[in-house]
Amino acid sequence: MASSSLAKSITKFRPCFSLSGHSSTPLPSSSSSFSSAAVVSSTPDTNSSSLSQPQQKQRESRLSKWLLFLPGALTFGLGTWQIFRRQEKIAMLDYRRKRLLMEPVNINNLLSLEDKLDDLEFRRVICKGVFDEKKSIYVGPRSRSISGVTENGHYVITPLMPVPGLPDSVQSPVLVNRGWAPRTWKEKALEVNQQGSEQSSHTVPSLVQEGERSSWWKFWSKKTESLENEITPITPVEVIGVIRTSEKPSIFVPANDPDSRQWFYVDVPAIARSSGLPEDTFYVEDINENVNPSDPYPIPKDVNTLIRSSVMPQDHLNYTLTWYSLSAAVTFMAFKRLRQKTSRR
Template identity: 65%
Template sequence: MPSRSRLLSDSLLSAMAALKLSRGIPTIPKCTPVFSSFLTSERNLQPQPPPPLIGEAAVASQTEEERGRWSKLLLFIPGAISFGLGTWQIFRRQEKIKMLDYRKKRLDMEPIRWNEIGSLGHNMDSLEFRKVICEGMYDEGKSLFVGPRSRSISGVTENGYYVISPFIPKAGDSDSVQRPILVNRGWVPRSWRNRSLKDSRPSKKPSDSKTTDLQVNGGSIWWKFWSRKPKLSKDTEHTEIPVKVAGVVRGSEKPSIFVPENDPKSGQWFYVDIPMIAQACGLPDDTLYIEDINENASATDPYPVPKDVNTLIRYSVMPQDHLNYTLTW
């Protein structure tokens, strides 16, 4: 028989357990040694935070981060440049379209007579790409050549020059120009410039020719008398028939960085600079400059070849080319 004290302790323990269950206090079972070892091993498998970098390890980590930033930047720069160039090509295309429309409208207008320009009060800067009709005479002695400029004939390219001559009024003719202008008469072969340079050179040793004449003719007074040429009067000198020119008002050319500078002293003209050419011809800086577009060229005398009107509404890089460049970028 169990003792009385043991029975009392067992009943007390059962009462305390019942009281805990009624209050909702969980009882923690005792862990077995196997379960406790499993928990310890699981804690050991969890990743531990890396130790702080010091010294060379920290410097190497910063270097790798900087390299990553630079590589991203180098990949971004080409894309940004391509985007910028493509956008610029789009804007440039729109500008070309507007300029071509402007030129076409100006060329479709009725031609203006040069003598009427002053009376109508036209601004010279606003006359570009307007057709002009004028009458007068060419001053061949002051012609100059701009070039070289190539021209393709039946697939064969030939180098030549643009010949620019002062167009002066004819005395006593009310229909002729009232003041001189500059006219780009068109393209001529290289031989024209060579012949002009040869004619402009002064003759060598003029005294030798006089000596030869005296030796041949024996210094005869009668020979001097008969060899005299009659002097031409001013009316006889200016018997040329006025020329009618149909042209388009143009401005100075804008050369690229690869085009050399003009050298008026040596007669080298690489691009059209109206004030400089006007000064070389003895004309004012604001002299009007037109390009001959007369299509009625003579078969027997084809030179100079006037400019084609269609070349005035063309660019070396057309709007379609800008669109192709945009797609390329």
């Protein structure tokens, strides 16, 4: 009886022990619920990341495909641009050729068209006057091939001055590019000009000293003889040339230095200012073919050089074929690369 009553009392107090005791049975259920919730909550993130990665790969593959064809498109565009450049060059050379076939006119008839100087370029003109050698300007260095030997030199630009009393003479000064001369010719010309200026400066003092030493009539006779020797008849020069404008130098050509008289390219307004002439002075390139064999320098320009260019139409055609062939080769390589990628997959 005692044992049965003890068993009943234990069964009565068992719920109390289960509620108040530190039992671990309910904890696993709560932890399992939390872990399951975490798993459930993490499953959408993994699904979203798994969906975004293929999209990124597709975008990258598309971009890589376009980049493979980009060099072919660029080279194709360059080849097409060379075709347009060829057409422009053909039109430009035809324009020059037609202008040079026209009969030369007196430059005095074109003075009223100074505002349209660009329209007058490559027009053949006739100029008559006297060269002012002391104001010559040398543009260079410019090389020239003579019998297979390249020699350095300069272009000689000299003002052509009017001749009083000559009806066909130029009415205003004209800058004339007389042609090419070697460097040694330039040095000799500068020495002659310096000696001439020194002799002219010492002429009057020598005459005064002669007058002081001799009698009046003797001095007068010597003075008149010296004046007769100094006065030389003016012989006008006829220049057949072509109206031109200033050159457009490349980025590799140095800038002109008028103070030190160093000219690397033709700048007509600057050369005119340096020579004491108006900036709108006409600039003419001599193309006269009648050259004196005993004194050939400066050598006038050849007319055929005026209808030439550094890049001729045939060169543009060669460039076009080169760019198109390069475009075809690069595009073929791009297709081949894409086929390799698809076969690997």
